[in-house]
Amino acid sequence: MLESNIKAVNKDIKVLLKDAQALFSAAATLSGEKAEEARARGMKLLDTAMVAAQDAQASALATGKEMANSTDAYVKENPWSSIGVAATAGLLVGLLCCRKS
Known part of the structure; x- marks a missing residue:
């Protein structure tokens, strides 16, 4: 059970990090309000990944x-x-x- 939870969390974190990287890359080319919105979404994704990692650590x-x-x-x-x-x-x-030997 624990091993499957860890695998699921690792997979989720990898997906979240890839999404955040894509958002930050897009934000680099944008300016103004659109860039700020993309950065905010990226930070939200990173926060979600951190919470998932902390939950996995607490479970372990x-x-x-x-x-x-x-x-x-x-x-x-x-x-x-x-x-x-x-x-x-x-x-x-x-x-x-x-x-x-």
């Missing part, structure tokens, strides 16, 4: 905290199995690192 942070809390609860409920898993993982990493 909340999910990370939730995962950390559930892991902490599991380790407190099952300390010996957690120690066994950690020791096994350490042993495997040690064997892979010390293996002769």
